[in-house]
Amino acid sequence: MVLLRLRCLLWGCLLSTVHPEPHITCGENQYVTNNHCCDMCQPGKKLVNDCTEFTTTECVSCKTGEFLDTWNRERHCHQHKYCDPNLGLKVQKEGTSDTDTTCRCDEGLHCTTNACESCTQHTPCPPGLGVKQVATGVSDTVCDPCPAGFFSNVSSALEKCHPWTRSPGSDKSPGGDPHHNGDSARCPAGVGLYQKGDQGARE
Structure with missing residues (x-):
């Protein structure tokens, strides 16, 4: 009789090993607990009690100053960010x-x-560089070297490169390359340069 009981116990262990309990698959926005599929709490609410065979999941709303932005089973809500x-x-x-x-x-x-x-x-563009892209609340200033015929002689986070122009009445093109810092170019005799906005020409 004892031997029979031992054999039954052994076969019971083998059967339980070969035939485990079926895997539980829950639906979207659900989770498994105590062999039950429970509904998660919707965004804005936190978990108070898991569901049971007879009751549904119990959730409560987050308090003022707190939040949860996903379907969840969290026991605590997150604090709102502080803008210092x-x-x-x-x-x-x-x-x-x-x-x-x-x-x-x-x-x-x-x-x-x-x-x-x-x-x-915001980072200012130094002399010789102009603002290619003005900074925003989420991005810094983008600077670019002034091309030939343009100049920047200030450090600014807003100013673009300014063009050099010929003096009024001049029919000759200015010489040199004044685009880096706004210094006067070396020009042929009688030809002057002036910056837009300047009153007088530079020679």
């Missing part, structure tokens, strides 16, 4: 229960990362 004015940040859009707060930089500054967690000054 000491870092040059200000609120671009207030967060909700299912979206985070977004920040932007003050005028003259741009974000240092995609998440915009801090800001830095």
Whole structure:
């Protein structure tokens, strides 16, 4: 009798090994717990209690200043981002229960990362370089060397290269290459250059 019981126990172990419990596959926005498929909490809500055979998943809304932006089974909501004015940040859009707060930089500054967690000054283009692309709140200034016939003699995050022109009444082309820093070009006798906006010609 004892031997029979041992044989039955052995066969029971083998059968349980060969025939495991079926794998549970849940639907979209569901999760498995205690051999049940429970519905996840929708964005803006957090999990309080898992579902059971007789009850559904229990969720509650995130509090003011908190959010969850995906279907989830989280027990805690995330805090909204703080736009620290000491870092040059200000609120671009207030967060909700299912979206985070977004920040932007003050005028003259741009974000240092995609998440915009801090800001830095726009880079000015030095003399000899002009602004190819003006900085935005999320990108820095793009500078480009002034081409022949153009100049920049200031350091600026806004100024483009300015063209040199011939003096009024001159029918000759100016010589030299004044495009780097705005210095007067070496011109043939009687021919002068002037910058747009200047009152007098340079010779």
